[in-house]
Amino acid sequence: MSDKILEIENVTVSFEGFKALNQLNFSMDTGELRVIIGPNGAGKTTFLDVITGKVQPTTGRALFKGKNLRSRSEHNISRLGIGRKFQTPRVYLQLTPRENLDLSCNRHKNVLATLWGRPSGPERRTVAGLLETIGLTTKADIPAALLSHGEKQRLEIGMLVAQSPDLLLVDEPVAGLTDEETENVGNLLLTLADSHSIIVIEHDMEFVRQIARQVTVLHQGAVLCEGSMDEVQSNPQVIEVYLGQPEEDDG
Amino acid sequence: MTHTAATNLPLAKPRKLLWETGVIAVITLICAVLLPFVLPTFRLKFLGRFVALATAALGIDLIWGYTGLLSLGHGIFFALGGYSLAMHLKLQIPEGELPNFMVNYGVAKLPWFWQPFHSFPFTLVALFTIPALVAAVLGYLVFRNRIRGVYFSILTQASLLVFFFFFKGPIELFNGTNGLKTDKDLIFGVLASSNQAQLVFYELSILCLLLAYILCRWLTSGRFGRTLIAIRDDENRMRFSGYNPTGFKVIVFAVSAALAGVAGALYTVQTGIISPSTMEVPFSIEMVIWVAVGGRGTLIGAVLGTILVSIARTLLSEQFPEFWLFFQGGLFLIVVTVLPDGLMGWFKNEGPDQMRLLLGRPRKVMTYPSLAEDPEVEYERQNLRN
Structure with a gap:
């Protein structure tokens, strides 16, 4: 290797x-x-x-x-x-920053897992932690369309990290x-x-x-x-x- | 409606759901129990048809409103459901005999694909599985090749024409443009057009609409629903987040087609006929108009839009039979220009505010609710003013 x-x-x-x-x-x-x-x-x-x-x-x-x-x-x-x-x-403008992060954070991305799966505890904590890191905790539950350009940039970096690549x-x-x-x-x-x-x-x-x-x-x-x-x-x-x-x- | 602060969310959600369940239960009960006593049979039949159509509208809303794929070919799935049930009814004849029209066109033996429709359980499953399968195959081919937007709409419309000619062409198989009439046929030994049977169809339509609503509600909430919205907003971005949109779109298209199939079957037995005219272009576009008027992306809107437009259609057609199409076109123009989000969208967004403005009591504007409702911010604001 x-x-x-x-x-x-x-x-x-x-x-x-x-x-x-x-x-x-x-x-x-x-x-x-x-x-x-x-x-x-x-x-x-x-x-x-x-x-x-x-x-x-x-x-x-x-x-x-x-x-x-x-x-x-x-x-x-x-x-x-x-x-x-x-x-x-x-970023997905109609979704909130929290939902944006949750979609990226989802570990099982096939159709059925997404349909039946619920965000697990660790995933929810990851999302909450990321919201803090990118400084969007206060705006976590408003549509991302209302964010400023800089906030969207940070949100997208957050989404990237949520994927844990x-x-x-x-x-x-x-x-x-x-x-x-x-x-x-x-x-x-x-x-x-x-x-x-x-x-x-x-x-x-x-x-x-x-x-x-x-x-x-x-x-x-x-x-x-x-x-x-x-x-x-x-x-x-x-x-x-x-x-x-x-x-x-x-x- | 404003968003409450983040901390209230876990509490606010179940309460909202409870409200929704309550309101829907009451409306369902009124429609299912009270209206049959109040409305004359003739009007009740109309309402039953509209309720059936609303099921199809929910399907359109799922694929168009939530997933952003404008299907102009839902007439196919509607007709497939309708023909499935009509074929079963046509076979309610003594063993060995053929449906009337086949005898007239000199068919000696029942075609093979008519055979399974002898069985009621098969028919029941077929009337939503056949449309779903057709949609899944068509959808898979289209979505896998990343055909989107207006090209998808054109393809669905082209498929509509293919199916139109398929059902219209061989007159000895489906009775051509005359279609299949079900009003003289028996279902479980009862005449399909009798008041008794029609009442059952009415109640079944309400039940199906309720189940379809619950299904769509479940699909559009939670992660799956958010995935659909994300696909609508930026499909390519989804791929880079590790999602394959094809599967999601195929499933949604199939579910949407299944709903149209159920609607088609219920509509057929209530009108007493299914013919290739349901696969003409205007009908599929009309389905889209219902959703547009009610408000796409809101399930209630799809149901409300269908019933309001259909009632308007019936009343107007009774008065001025030739003007309906003008009215329908005008309605679409009004919705697109004045109410782009439909009735429900208007009601959810600017509606209440506009009303309050008209009444001279404009609402306090908040930029960021969770910030504006912050007690410290509020305190500061008041002190600054003094």
């Missing part, structure tokens, strides 16, 4: 000739927190799509804990232990958040990193600096370079394709 939780081997995804991912190789250790950055169109979201089964690789393969993910459907991959948070928060894929968790909220989400992710493997995709460089240990830079569907934040920042190629511009904007 390798202690690699995720291995991507020579994956190419081509949409009618356009290669969103091009011979991508990537691997990640169990328990790692990895940040993936890259300019628009670098293939970051397609990368997550391949892992979660939304898109099938044209060539190459993706292994999760040594198991090939090809031709597994999304819900199967999710049940293996991969949770995904989407770019824009996707081994690998969390988090796509732009702080888009549209205030600085304070951003820091909260950062701390939340760092806490989660103690017990989960996490991949974070992010544009916000401040935020990346806050949480990053290991950074991977994607460019034109392939890995441009990998290393610590400082190494990546001083890499001339990276500065050329990506970091140069945001730095100037900041100044």
